Amino acid sequence: MPLSELAPEEDRAPRRGRRKEARPGELLDAALDLFVEKGFAATRAEEVAARAGVSKGTLFLYFPSKEELFKAVVRENISGRFAEWEEEFKSFEGSTADMVRYCMRVWWERIGSTPASGITKLIISEARNFPDIAAFYQQEVIRPANQLIRRILQRGVERGEFRPLDIEYAVFSIVAPMVFLIMTKHSLGACVPQEYPLDPQRYIDAQLETLLQGLCVRPAAGGRP
Amino acid sequence: MPLSELAPEEDRAPRRGRRKEARPGELLDAALDLFVEKGFAATRAEEVAARAGVSKGTLFLYFPSKEELFKAVVRENISGRFAEWEEEFKSFEGSTADMVRYCMRVWWERIGSTPASGITKLIISEARNFPDIAAFYQQEVIRPANQLIRRILQRGVERGEFRPLDIEYAVFSIVAPMVFLIMTKHSLGACVPQEYPLDPQRYIDAQLETLLQGLCVRPAAGGRP
Amino acid sequence: MPLSELAPEEDRAPRRGRRKEARPGELLDAALDLFVEKGFAATRAEEVAARAGVSKGTLFLYFPSKEELFKAVVRENISGRFAEWEEEFKSFEGSTADMVRYCMRVWWERIGSTPASGITKLIISEARNFPDIAAFYQQEVIRPANQLIRRILQRGVERGEFRPLDIEYAVFSIVAPMVFLIMTKHSLGACVPQEYPLDPQRYIDAQLETLLQGLCVRPAAGGRP
Amino acid sequence: MPLSELAPEEDRAPRRGRRKEARPGELLDAALDLFVEKGFAATRAEEVAARAGVSKGTLFLYFPSKEELFKAVVRENISGRFAEWEEEFKSFEGSTADMVRYCMRVWWERIGSTPASGITKLIISEARNFPDIAAFYQQEVIRPANQLIRRILQRGVERGEFRPLDIEYAVFSIVAPMVFLIMTKHSLGACVPQEYPLDPQRYIDAQLETLLQGLCVRPAAGGRP
DNA sequence: GATGAATGAGAATTCATTCAT
DNA sequence: GATGAATGAATTCTCATTCAT
Incomplete structure (x- = not known):
């Protein structure tokens, strides 16, 4: 041998x-x-x-x-992990604000920071050339993702943590910053070096800060964002 | 005649x-x-x-x-209107929250709802194939736009209307929802009809609501934004 | 007016x-x-x-x-001057060697040095793309020119000035140097400046010298070259 | 086998x-x-x-x-054979007139009669569209070829076989007939069948006859050429 | 299975020619 | 008569796809 x-x-x-x-x-x-x-x-x-x-x-x-x-x-590259994530969230014990924080951070770890994040840019760029793929992606990824986030927001509102929301569209307050981060990373971020890349931690923290204060009921006084 | x-x-x-x-x-x-x-x-x-x-x-x-x-x-399709907008904002009399509202709405009217909005999707999709164009766009559009928004946020903070912010990154709290709306409109929104298009007014209102509550100082009590 | x-x-x-x-x-x-x-x-x-x-x-x-x-x-650009030239030569009084000299020099003056000389290069380059034009040129220019030269050579031989010649092909001894000069002028001569252009007087003199010694009967005795 | x-x-x-x-x-x-x-x-x-x-x-x-x-x-199609030819000529034993004869005949055998002869017509026709190629060809082919012929003529003069010559320009007395033969073959000769093709042996013989008598010293006495 | 030489449909680009002004 | 904007056939070149080895 x-x-x-x-x-x-x-x-x-x-x-x-x-x-x-x-x-x-x-x-x-x-x-x-x-x-x-x-x-x-x-x-x-x-x-x-x-x-x-x-x-x-x-x-x-x-x-x-x-x-x-x-x-x-x-x-x-379609995340088939929504079921798993639903599970994680179902048994989540903390505040809904913490859920949102966890959601964005875990998304960054498992998707945003990996090559799989590119699929988002790919779909957005190519959707109109491949409408059936776009529909499939909508079906398999976007809809479940939105659904997941919708549930979180609902929980927040129901538990009196979040103010009354136009939940359908409030979803985008969470989705938009994530999509934006990915788009930045995969387009300008990859070719205009003097301005990018953004620091993802700092970016996510900044977004969460504003987002959560924007979602939460305004207390006489407020817990940490 | x-x-x-x-x-x-x-x-x-x-x-x-x-x-x-x-x-x-x-x-x-x-x-x-x-x-x-x-x-x-x-x-x-x-x-x-x-x-x-x-x-x-x-x-x-x-x-x-x-x-x-x-x-x-x-x-x-490069908006050379930043000078004009700077002017509008310099002489703006109202609250900074109103400036932000005005900013997003006027953006939708003059850019977002017009064909010129497509340029954003185009740049994002093609940046890496045309790095010099991307750099040019960054220089001529993105940088001035961010600068404009940065000034608004600064004004809000300085006048005690907004809480202390990581201004550099807080800019994206305003930019991200606008970019997301455009991307939606020009990609999935143009080919997955059962979920789209989003209603831009409702979308902008929902984003502003959360955004402004997120930016403003939390008052002992507060009128809604 | x-x-x-x-x-x-x-x-x-x-x-x-x-x-x-x-x-x-x-x-x-x-x-x-x-x-x-x-x-x-x-x-x-x-x-x-x-x-x-x-x-x-x-x-x-x-x-x-x-x-x-x-x-x-x-x-x-077809020289219709052969009749005129035939006339000149018919009444030519001097030696046939002088006719040849006159022939080449007058050719250079009236054709070779003028833009019309380009037609030769043009025909040679394009003959196979325009066979009918080539045939026409052969008929109208080359044949009469060769005929003219043939007559000169004949005169030289008949008068005992020139040695016996393969007249049909000896014609090219006069034509080739002229064509070569033109080709040089219009191709390499126009783009390789360090070697060209040739000095036409010197060129013609050098060619005539050899040519005429080559054509004339050898005065006293001579082994074949 | x-x-x-x-x-x-x-x-x-x-x-x-x-x-x-x-x-x-x-x-x-x-x-x-x-x-x-x-x-x-x-x-x-x-x-x-x-x-x-x-x-x-x-x-x-x-x-x-x-x-x-x-x-x-x-x-x-650039003949890289000049070194080889230089060699052949260096060890050449016979008269310089024989060298010239050998030179033209061997050229016809190895170049003139082969498809490679077309390169000459090609270069002449296209020189001005490809000046760098023309310069390259001048450098690699024409210059060495002229050099080779110059050496032959020099030898003839030095050995008293040839009369004093303007060697620089006498070179063309050998080159011109060869170029002319090639041009004829590849242009008019290929499309005006009633006059062509020339018989290369007869052509070369006729040219050599005149050429060599023109180059050689005149044996006893001489009228002016 | 893996390769890469060969293919040819398809895309960008050129340019002789037309024709409304 | 003159112009030059417009055309589309013709040409160069690309690249997904095939297939003999």
């Missing part, structure tokens, strides 16, 4: 033949990056393949067309 | 034939629409020409390349 | 409306220059018009197509 | 399919032919591809643009 076979595959020079099962994933990662960076139309299939370390032909071995690759990228 | 003579010349210009003066504008309008809708790469030059009612060749008579057309679209 | 009419037309500012009858000629001159410089296909009709100081439309007013313009250029 | 194994590999290569090694050469050959025939501008890239038996796309796989193809054609 040659020594080379003892080393884990990826530790060896990955010149050729990496873990086979990993290829589609690497292609999807590369595709996400490039689609986010340049848009669907301006991304060349060969570039995706090159970044994934395979040849052009291999890309089409796993995905029948560039469009199918796009769909797979969206599917792959 | 026939009524028709009251109409400005260009309204009676021949639908086809010589109209050198009008062409570039029509092409820029068509291009803005299509670039916003499909992105730069996915928009065919011939489509732009067709939408402007001219032939492919005519487009290249006025713009030496598709890329120059893109740049011209951005240049054309 | 207005004063302006006294001045010769071309002396006045030729901003607009030059001598009408002159236009086709100016177009032909411009076209010859540009066709020689860049070739037929690489010359744009608008450039020809611009160099002639008229608009694109005017060009097509005088010549129904770019190809017809080309044909007119060739026709215009 | 089967005979077929003696044939070089590329002779047995499949007419279609993978032939990366052979493609550029085939394309260059096709391009040389067509550029010589029709000129650079009038030759369509697709035609070149078709003549090489491949598709449009394949051409651009090997050459990034039509202009680079042109440059490659010139580079490919």
